[in-house]
Amino acid sequence: MENFEKVKKASTAAFKGNFEKISAAVNEAAVAGQANLEAAGASSEIIAKGLTEVGTLAGAYSKAAFENGVEVSKAVLAAKTPVEALEIQTNFAKTAFETWFAQANKIADIFTNTATEAAKPVTARANEFFAKLQTAQ
DSSP: OHHHHHHHHHHHHHHHHHHHHHHHHHHHHHHHHHHHHHHHHHHHHHHHHHHHHHHHHHHHHHHHHHHHHHHHHHHHHHOSSHHHHHHHHHHHHHHHHHHHHHHHHHHHHHHHHHHHHHHHHHHHHHHHHHHHHHHHO
């Protein structure tokens, strides 16, 4: 009977120790999961802001380009000579391309900055995960 009590006591202690380790690991996984969700949420917010900024910029550009096109059309129709009309159209095309190119660069900068900022919360979580892996080894 004494051996049974020793085995029972050892088994109970081992079970309790393993249960506590498993419980701690599950808790840690839950905390990590919550932190991962928060990081993903922060990244999503940054992306949404960047896309909103691009949309606003694109809308303003489209409106201005349309209005400018209407004005140029009126000027072309009011031109006194074909040469004058061609000059107006040529200047419009040059200006429109330069404006479009500048706009494209602004949008590219917004996308670059948005991607860089959106990656930060997720990168921080990944770095934390890999640091824990290193210490666990």
